[in-house]
Amino acid sequence: MIAVWTIVEYGFREAVRRKMFAVVIVLTVAFLFLFWLANHYVFRDLSTISPPADVHVDTRTFAGAFLVGLSMFATLFLGVVLAVFLTLGVVSGDAERGLLQPLVARPIGRSTLLVARFLGAAGVCVAYVLVVYFAGVLITGLTGHWYPDQVVWPGLELAGGVLVVIALSLLGSVVLSSTANGIAVFMLFGAGLVAGLLGSIGHALNSHTIKHASTIASWALPFEALYQDGLRMITEHASGLTGFLLQLGPFGGAYVHGWGIRVWAVAYVLIVGALALVSFARKDV
Amino acid sequence: MPNALAVRNLAKRYGSVQALRGVDLDVGEGELVGLLGPNGAGKSTLVKIAVGLVRPTSGSAEIAGARAGSRAARSRLGYLAELFRFPGWTSADEVLELHQRLAGSRGGAAERARLLELVALSDAAGRRVDGMSKGMQQRLGLAQALVGDPRVLMLDEPTSALDPVGRRTVRLLLEELRGRGVSVLLNSHLLSEVELVCDRVVILLGGEVVAAGTPLELSRPRGVELETDAGTTRTDGATREDAPRLVAEAVAAGRRVYGVRVLTSTLEDVYLEAVGGETS
Ligand SMILES: Nc1ncnc2c1ncn2[C@@H]1O[C@H](COP(=O)(O)OP(=O)(O)O)[C@@H](O)[C@H]1O
Ligand SMILES: [Mg+2]
Numbered sequence A: 001m002i003a004v005w006t007i008v009e010y011g012f013r014e015a016v017r018r019k020m021f022a023v024v025i026v027l028t029v030a031f032l033f034l035f036w037l038a039n040h041y042v043f044r045d046l047s048t049i050s051p052p053a054d055v056h057v058d059t060r061t062f063a064g065a066f067l068v069g070l071s072m073f074a075t076l077f078l079g080v081v082l083a084v085f086l087t088l089g090v091v092s093g094d095a096e097r098g099l100l101q102p103l104v105a106r107p108i109g110r111s112t113l114l115v116a117r118f119l120g121a122a123g124v125c126v127a128y129v130l131v132v133y134f135a136g137v138l139i140t141g142l143t144g145h146w147y148p149d150q151v152v153w154p155g156l157e158l159a160g161g162v163l164v165v166i167a168l169s170l171l172g173s174v175v176l177s178s179t180a181n182g183i184a185v186f187m188l189f190g191a192g193l194v195a196g197l198l199g200s201i202g203h204a205l206n207s208h209t210i211k212h213a214s215t216i217a218s219w220a221l222p223f224e225a226l227y228q229d230g231l232r233m234i235t236e237h238a239s240g241l242t243g244f245l246l247q248l249g250p251f252g253g254a255y256v257h258g259w260g261i262r263v264w265a266v267a268y269v270l271i272v273g274a275l276a277l278v279s280f281a282r283k284d285v
Numbered sequence B: 001m002p003n004a005l006a007v008r009n010l011a012k013r014y015g016s017v018q019a020l021r022g023v024d025l026d027v028g029e030g031e032l033v034g035l036l037g038p039n040g041a042g043k044s045t046l047v048k049i050a051v052g053l054v055r056p057t058s059g060s061a062e063i064a065g066a067r068a069g070s071r072a073a074r075s076r077l078g079y080l081a082e083l084f085r086f087p088g089w090t091s092a093d094e095v096l097e098l099h100q101r102l103a104g105s106r107g108g109a110a111e112r113a114r115l116l117e118l119v120a121l122s123d124a125a126g127r128r129v130d131g132m133s134k135g136m137q138q139r140l141g142l143a144q145a146l147v148g149d150p151r152v153l154m155l156d157e158p159t160s161a162l163d164p165v166g167r168r169t170v171r172l173l174l175e176e177l178r179g180r181g182v183s184v185l186l187n188s189h190l191l192s193e194v195e196l197v198c199d200r201v202v203i204l205l206g207g208e209v210v211a212a213g214t215p216l217e218l219s220r221p222r223g224v225e226l227e228t229d230a231g232t233t234r235t236d237g238a239t240r241e242d243a244p245r246l247v248a249e250a251v252a253a254g255r256r257v258y259g260v261r262v263l264t265s266t267l268e269d270v271y272l273e274a275v276g277g278e279t280s
Helices: A002-017 A019-044 A059-087 A092-097 A110-144 A152-175 A178-205 A208-220 A222-234 A240-248 A259-281 B043-051 B092-103 B108-118 B134-145 B164-179 B191-197 B240-252 B267-275
Strands: B005-014 B017-027 B032-036 B058-063 B077-080 B152-156 B183-187 B200-205 B208-213 B221-228 B231-235 B257-264
Touching: A002 A019, A002 A059, A002 A110, A002 B092, A019 A059, A019 A110, A059 A110, A059 A152, A059 A178, A059 A222, A092 A152, A092 A178, A110 A152, A110 A259, A152 A178, A152 A222, A152 A259, A178 A208, A178 A222, A208 A222, A208 A259, A222 A259, B005 B043, B017 B032, B017 B043, B017 B058, B017 B183, B017 B208, B032 B043, B032 B164, B032 B191, B043 B058, B043 B077, B043 B152, B043 B183, B077 B134, B092 B108, B092 B134, B108 B134, B134 B152, B134 B164, B164 B183, B164 B191, B191 B267, B200 B267, B208 B267, B221 B240, B240 B257
Parallel strands: B032 B183, B032 B200, B077 B152, B152 B183
Antiparallel strands: B005 B017, B005 B058, B200 B208, B221 B231, B221 B257
């Protein structure tokens, strides 16, 4: 237990003291400022946007949901960048650089070491994602007087999505070199996003094949499904034309959702984690 | 009492490379054993198996009776890897503190100060690793290996980055450790260093033990050399006991003897003979 906490703390200090962390903080502040600017102009001009007289669209909900959806995308993206940088070289990369050997030779077991590295990265990334997510919601709430239908759950699902990425990246760090792992995780992330967009298009066109493919991708890469489910919940109560339009947009819709995907995401992290532990136990370092 | 390290018929294959081919090696309790051999001989592989970083293909290795790699084995060990690094963002003192916690050492600040002093890094306790020279990092690595007073030490080329003064510090340190009854396996390519401090020497070549014994056992007699008015003659195979007879015979034959030398092979000769001139 002491050993677990020692390594978790080591992970925290490593995260905070590396230059990369400062870069992430600067990028985040820049993003939040731009996001505030976007909110400011969108809501200032909201009154001048008038839909055709016979179409009943709640422009405030539409704009607010779109903006929060945008900030959720950015939060997920920045959270994934942070997660990947913290974990991409935890095993092979650190072994190549000679950082891992002194730790593995200690009585702490390899499994404990890897689990503690997961917890360390998870602590940093979950805190980061929640802070940025709630900052985004607050910016839209304060400037536009619009809050998501569900405030807490989407944030938790974004954090869950990042945990899935951490698990994948740790597994990759055992079986791949740092560079290959970084590329692999970002490709998976991109594939997930494309599959999500494809799902929206599939539903708009009512194409069975595209919907099917997107559903498979959602289960195979549950971070994407969690993110989509979070988006769905910010406008859970929007109905009629507003709801329909939101479903169509790039930040709308979720066709694999609810408890099914949440439970599956937990199982997924456990399975990927178990694979990582087994491969690490067999690895020469 | 079981040996500090007992290696039996140990073999390791990395893909198509056979790094070890059935090695037997013992480090007795309190013994200091030097492991010599050219690059690629398998020295680091043997040590890595002993500390549990690498899994053997066949054979066994035990640390004080516990299977190498098991928690019990690792908890008795101090290890200095050949190629290692500490995170650039930590200070020397933090590195030692981390390892104290992982090793379960209760030595606290006093132990850290003592270890830093031992490797002449007292002034650098708060210095960040990325501001240290390679030699300082290696000495810090040595201090790290000594955290928690391990009974068995595995040192893989501990002086490769050190200057002569640093090497001498390490040699004195090894002598002190032996005085305290610590068992040490020392990988090195510095023959003089090994010759000076080791109780026993094992020479590895191509994954096999090609010579083993105390430095004295290994340095076999190589003959007696006589310098006379007829030039220098060498009698191969003769020993110190033969010297008076050889001188008497030369004198009886009317030669004027200017000098007599008993030749023994140094560890270097033994080494060069054993590895057949392979470069290290
Ligand atoms: N991780 C590895 N993968 C593949 N081959 C390796 C690995 N580690 C060592 N080897 C090979 O095993 C042999 C022994 O290496 P090593 O134990 O490092 O020798 P030494 O320490 O005596 O120089 C060498 O041929 C080396 O190339
Ligand atoms: Mg070596």
